[in-house]
Amino acid sequence: MRSAPVNHLEVLEAEGIHIIREAVAELERPVLLFSGGKDSVVLLHLAAKAFWPGPVPFPLLHVDTGHNFPEVLAYRDAVVEKFGLRLIVASVQDYIDDGRLLERPDGTRNPLQTQPLLDAIAEHRFDAVFGGGRRDEEKARAKERVVSLRDEFGQWDPRNQRPELWDLYNPRHRPGEHVRVFPISNWTELDVWHYISAEGIELPELYYAHNRDVFDRDGMWLAVGPYSEPRGNELVRTMQVRYRTVGDMSCTGAVESDAADVAAVLVEVAATRITERGATRADDRLTEAAMEDRKKEGYF
Amino acid sequence: MAARDNTSLLRLATAGSVDDGKSTLVGRLLHDSKSVLADQLAAVTRVSKAKGLGHVDLALLTDGLRSEREQGITIDVAYRYFATPRRTFILADCPGHVQYTRNTVTGSSTADALVLLVDVRKGVLEQTRRHLAVAALLRVPSVVIAINKVDLIEYDGAAYAVIAHELAAIATGLGITDVHTLPVSALIGDNIVDRSERMPWYDGPSLLELLEELPVASDPGVGFRFPVQLTLRPQEAARDRKHVEYRGYAGRVSSGTAHVGQEVVVLPEGVHTHIAGIDFAGAELSEAVTGASLSLRLADDVDVARGELISSVADAPVPVTELDAMVCWLADRPLLPGARVLVKHGTRTVQARVGEIVAKLDLDKMAPEEADQLALNDIGRVRVRLASPVLAEDYTVTRHGGSFLMIDPQTQGTLAAGMIRGHAVFGNDFTADSWSI
Numbered sequence: 001m002r003s004a005p006v007n008h009l010e011v012l013e014a015e016g017i018h019i020i021r022e023a024v025a026e027l028e029r030p031v032l033l034f035s036g037g038k039d040s041v042v043l044l045h046l047a048a049k050a051f052w053p054g055p056v057p058f059p060l061l062h063v064d065t066g067h068n069f070p071e072v073l074a075y076r077d078a079v080v081e082k083f084g085l086r087l088i089v090a091s092v093q094d095y096i097d098d099g100r101l102l103e104r105p106d107g108t109r110n111p112l113q114t115q116p117l118l119d120a121i122a123e124h125r126f127d128a129v130f131g132g133g134r135r136d137e138e139k140a141r142a143k144e145r146v147v148s149l150r151d152e153f154g155q156w157d158p159r160n161q162r163p164e165l166w167d168l169y170n171p172r173h174r175p176g177e178h179v180r181v182f183p184i185s186n187w188t189e190l191d192v193w194h195y196i197s198a199e200g201i202e203l204p205e206l207y208y209a210h211n212r213d214v215f216d217r218d219g220m221w222l223a224v225g226p227y228s229e230p231r232g233n234e235l236v237r238t239m240q241v242r243y244r245t246v247g248d249m250s251c252t253g254a255v256e257s258d259a260a261d262v263a264a265v266l267v268e269v270a271a272t273r274i275t276e277r278g279a280t281r282a283d284d285r286l287t288e289a290a291m292e293d294r295k296k297e298g299y300f
Numbered sequence: 301m302a303a304r305d306n307t308s309l310l311r312l313a314t315a316g317s318v319d320d321g322k323s324t325l326v327g328r329l330l331h332d333s334k335s336v337l338a339d340q341l342a343a344v345t346r347v348s349k350a351k352g353l354g355h356v357d358l359a360l361l362t363d364g365l366r367s368e369r370e371q372g373i374t375i376d377v378a379y380r381y382f383a384t385p386r387r388t389f390i391l392a393d394c395p396g397h398v399q400y401t402r403n404t405v406t407g408s409s410t411a412d413a414l415v416l417l418v419d420v421r422k423g424v425l426e427q428t429r430r431h432l433a434v435a436a437l438l439r440v441p442s443v444v445i446a447i448n449k450v451d452l453i454e455y456d457g458a459a460y461a462v463i464a465h466e467l468a469a470i471a472t473g474l475g476i477t478d479v480h481t482l483p484v485s486a487l488i489g490d491n492i493v494d495r496s497e498r499m500p501w502y503d504g505p506s507l508l509e510l511l512e513e514l515p516v517a518s519d520p521g522v523g524f525r526f527p528v529q530l531t532l533r534p535q536e537a538a539r540d541r542k543h544v545e546y547r548g549y550a551g552r553v554s555s556g557t558a559h560v561g562q563e564v565v566v567l568p569e570g571v572h573t574h575i576a577g578i579d580f581a582g583a584e585l586s587e588a589v590t591g592a593s594l595s596l597r598l599a600d601d602v603d604v605a606r607g608e609l610i611s612s613v614a615d616a617p618v619p620v621t622e623l624d625a626m627v628c629w630l631a632d633r634p635l636l637p638g639a640r641v642l643v644k645h646g647t648r649t650v651q652a653r654v655g656e657i658v659a660k661l662d663l664d665k666m667a668p669e670e671a672d673q674l675a676l677n678d679i680g681r682v683r684v685r686l687a688s689p690v691l692a693e694d695y696t697v698t699r700h701g702g703s704f705l706m707i708d709p710q711t712q713g714t715l716a717a718g719m720i721r722g723h724a725v726f727g728n729d730f731t732a733d734s735w736s737i
Contacts, residue, residue, distance in 0.1 A: 008309035008388040010592075017593035018552040021529040025606050025647070049581035050550070050593070053543035054534030084539075135379040142378040161376060163402055163630050165409040165717045166703045167552075168644055172712035186390055188381045273338040 009194055016043075016183040017050040019146055019169065023128040023181045024050075024057060026171050030128040030181075031088070031121075033300060034060035034079075036072040036204055037246040039132030041079070042192055043184060045201055047130070048083060059086035061126075063117045065109040066093035067227040067248040075204040088124065090116035107227070108251045114299045118154040121178060128171060130181045131300050136188045137276070140292035146185045152176035154298030180300075189244075189276050190269050197262045209242045209260045220253030244269075244276040307383065308516055313392045313407030313440070316417030317427040321448050325417055325486035326380060326393050327358025332493035333508060335382035336361060355487075377403045386512050401677045402630045404434050405717055409703070412517040413442040415507070420447050420483070423463050426664060429470065433663045436474035437626060437679065437719065439699055441517045443471055444480045446507055450499070451485040457501035474666065480510055522698045523612035524556035524564070526588070527646035530606050532595050548579055548595035549604050551647070554700035556612060558588045566602055567609045568619035568689045574599040607648035609691045617701060619689035626661070626681055626695075627706065627716040629674040635682075636673050641715060642707040643686060646700075649707070651687035658682060681721070695719035 024030055032047060034040045047056045062076060080087045092112050095101035101112050121129060135142045145161055147169045162170060171179045184192070196203065214221040214237060215230040221241060222228045227250045230236055241254035242265070259265040291299075316322040330336045344360045351357070380391040392407035408414055414435045418428055435443050445467050453459050464481040471479040482491055483502055490496035493508045505513070532548045558564065562575050577597035578585040588594055596610060604610070611617065623643075629635050635654060643652040658681040660671035674680045695702025706716035 008307050011309045014552060014591055014593040018529070021550055021593070022647075025530040051532065052579070052581045052595075053538050053540060053546050054532055055537050055539060136381045139378075142380065143376045158376060162714045163406040163717070165406055165705060165714070166699065167410070168703065168705045170644065170705060170707055170712070170714045172707060174712055186379070186381070188383075190383075275337045275339055 009191060009198065012184070012187055012191060013046065013049075013195070015167075015186065016046045018167065019181065019183040020047050020050045020130065022169050023130070023147065023171050023179070027128040027179070029124065029126050030058040030130060031061045031124065031126040032056075032058060032130040033117075033132070034062050034076065034087075035132075035246065036062075036068075036076040036079070037132065038192055038196065038203055038207060039134060039184060041132075041201060041203060042187075042195055043130060043132045044079070044083070045199060046183060056083060056085060058130075059088055061088045061090065061117075061120055061129075063090045063113045063120070064092065065113060065248050066091065066096075067109050067250050069204070069206055069223075069225075069246065069249055071206055072204045072246055088120060090120040092116055109248055110251055111294055111299070114154070114294065114297050117300070118298050121154070127173070127178050128181055129178060130183065132184055133180075133182045133300060134187050134189075134192075135185050138291045140295055144182060144185065144295075146182055147171045148180045148182070149173055150178050150180060150298060154178075156180075156295050156298070158292065158296070190266075193262070193266050193269050197266060204246065206243045206246065208265065209240050209257045211238055212241050212254065213237070214239050214241060214254055221256070222251075222253060223249055225249045307386060307388050309388050309390065310511065310514060310516055311390045311392070311410050311412045312415055312511065313394055313404070313411035313413075314415045314417065315394050315404050315407070315431040315435075316448075317419070317422075317425050320417040320419045320422075321359075321486045322417045323359030323361075323393070324357075325415075325446065325448065325484070325492070326391065327361040328486045328489055328492045329391075329508065330361060330380060330382055331358055332489055333382045333384060335380075358486075377407050384508065384512060389511065401430060401434065402628065404431055405438065405628045405630070408434055408438040408440050409699075409717065411438075411440050413444060413511065413514050414440045415444045415446060415511075417486075418445060418447050418463065418467065420449050420453055420460060420463060424466055424470065428467070430663045432467075432471050432474055432476070433661075433666060434628075434679075436471075436476050437628075437661075439696065440476075442478040442480070442514045443476050444482070444507070444510060444514075445471070446482060446484045446486075448484050448486055450483045451488050451490065455483075455498050457483075457499065460502075478514075482507060482510065517699070522555050522693065522701060523615040524558040524562075524588070524610075525554045525612075525617075525698075525701060526551050526558070526596060526610040527554060527648070528604055528606055528608050528610060529647050531604065546597075548577075548597050549610065550593075550595045551610075552593045553588050553590050554646070555590055555698060557590065558612065560586055563613050564598075564610050565613050565616050566598075566604055567611055567616060567691050569608070571600075571602050572613065573602050607646075609646060609648075611691070617691040617693045620692050621686045621689050623684040623686065623690075623692055623704075623718075624681070624721045625684060625704070626679060626719045626721055627674070629676060629678045629680070629716050631708070631713065631715045632676055634673040634675045635680075635716070640709060641684075642709050643684065643690065643704050643718070644707060645690040645692065645704040648690055650690060651709070652706075653685045655683040655685050684718075692720045695721065 092109050145164050213224040215234040242257040243254055259268045345356050348357045378393045382389050394403045394407040416431055460483045468479050484491045491506045495506050528549045529551045532550050538544045565572050576599040578588050580594040639654045641652050643650050659668035660680040662669040693701030702720040704718040708715050
């Protein structure tokens with residue numbers, strides 16, 4: 001039997017479920033952004049709990065850069081199958097192929113996700129877009145509301161955010177606008193791992209230690225693959241690594257690790273002295289305000 | 301869900317006037333509790349050097365937006381997370397500028413405790429009084445007043461005592477019952493995490509030690525309340541065939557507890573029934589406790605929709621169509637009598653009309669002041685007529701049952717934070733002596 005949500009993880013779970021139900025109850029066309037990354041996996045797990053014994057009452061949307069890890073795509077498809085969900089894929093590759101987007105000189109496709117995302121939201125008229133963003137990830141995200149308004153251009157205006165009081169969320173908006181909803185806003189990376197451990201949630205295997213061919217670029221271990229080739233003097237080594245975040249192969253770094261299961265990852269995360277995005281995301285290193293700039297344009 | 305440990309969760313809000321060193325205090329708290337990681341510190345160190353500062357400016361840890369860093373001020377509430385072996389903290393770091401009082405209201409609405417920062421050299425400022433008044437009005441259970449920059453007065457215990465005494469008196473006068481004061485230096489780190497050795501005249505706990513001890517807020521004064529969010533009725537879509545007939549009501553227990561078999565009343569209709577079952581994601585529970593998200597099955601064939609309240613019987617709230625409320629006006633355009641708004645109370649949203657602006661609250665005198673409109677950041681007392689009833693309760697007794705939002709039916713934006721002071725059932729007493737917050 002389960003009693004009071006006394007410990008903080010139970011409080012966070014109850015809060016997340018409450019937020020998901022509020023958005024679904026008040027709005028018409030929700031969708032959940034699903035990348036196969038651990039935060040979106042936890043979010044989907046909460047949604048499944050929130051609507052038990054019914055199905056999750058909304059589709060998943062994946063913005064596919066075309067540079068994803070193959071094992072993450074396989075995991076994504078398996079999850080869609082298991083929960084009996086509808087998956088919508090917005091493909092960055094399609095946009096590049098027909099010229100709507102240009103490949104960047106640095107090869108990174110992360111910033112290119114915004115336009116396909118906004119187009120998919122408009123095309124399907126989604127009004128509540130669930131995301132697994134957490135405030136502890138990054139300093140612009142620390143300013144984000146749980147329910148965050150986007151104007152008809154998908155833009156976030158950090159200087160003019162709605163006040164968010166008590167647990168009374170206001171997801172209402174005018175036609176053409178939508179809200180982003182972040183039910184795990186208040187979770188930290190460690191909370192997510194404790195929850196994955198407590199609930200026995202399955203993740204893509206690259207979150208756990210494995211051997212991989214990697215090379216050092218700007219202090220980050222990038223995997224050797226079709227979208228991330230070593231240049232000139234970048235030396236390839238086989239190392240035991242795992243990933244702390246899952247993004248594009250071309251800009252997501254691996255960390256050296258022998259944490260092969262959840263228990264070992266928990267120990268590692270609790271002891272780490274580097275933030276997950278700082279350790280593993282080239283896209284956030286571009287400028288001091290890289291995330292803020294992308295968010296203003298409509299990024300996740 | 302298996303409990304990993306028994307650390308509790310405490311929600312904090314910070315407040316203070318400009319330049320009281322609030323961002324530095326928060327940065328220090330995060331840094332000294334080892335919640336700042338090496339790459340964050342390296343970035344802050346790099347920027348501090350580039351700015352030509354002689355020290356590492358910990359305030360840079362919390363100012364997240366470009367314009368904040370450029371202007372050196374905090375604009376919007378930022379949320380921070382840190383943990384000790386005993387407790388996990390969510391900290392809403394609220395800006396100090398007068399024009400951002402609405403952010404202090406926002407941060408205080410969910411806080412178990414407010415940490416108010418005061419510059420020992422400046423003493424009690426207008427903004428200090430305002431922040432204490434907001435904390436009292438929003439019924440933040442505990443207030444911790446950190447009197448900062450004691451290093452700049454050579455750790456003078458007598459000077460500290462004068463200000464601490466004055467602040468405690470103001471807080472107590474406002475009706476705040478749990479008030480703590482302590483001397484700190486956020487810049488140096490005195491009494492933030494570790495007790496300072498430079499103040500032998502102070503033998504109390506450090507700020508972090510104090511925060512580990514404070515009680516977590518709850519609404520002990522009222523019975524079982526369960527605002528229904530939605531009906532779970534999967535029919536043919538059920539993930540398991542045995543649940544095609546399932547009908548449960550999903551929500552989060554806002555106060556009290558209830559058990560299977562207990563009699564409840566569904567409001568505002570007033571239908572009596574019993575709890576037949578309590579479910580959470582496939583697990584059957586015997587009890588529904590405060591704060592839990594779950595679903596209830598009811599014994600009789602009653603039909604319950606979003607916006608209705610499942611309540612314990614003896615202390616059930618009365619449906620009302622007229623509110624007497626304090627509102628903090630959060631919008632740029634003013635509130636005028638006759639305004640049409642939406643009121644969101646619990647999970648219920650109803651059309652409403654603001655009848656009368658009774659008066660505005662002068663936060664400095666803590667007394668009513670005549671007003672014919674409320675502007676941004678004003679706090680006032682209004683009467684509101686509702687198109688259909690809500691289950692209003694007194695905010696001084698229950699934050700959940702007594703709070704509401706005012707929403708603009710045109711822009712759909714949030715206009716005001718409302719706190720119910722009573723309602724027509726209790727009479728129409730709008731005289732000055734019923735104004736104490």
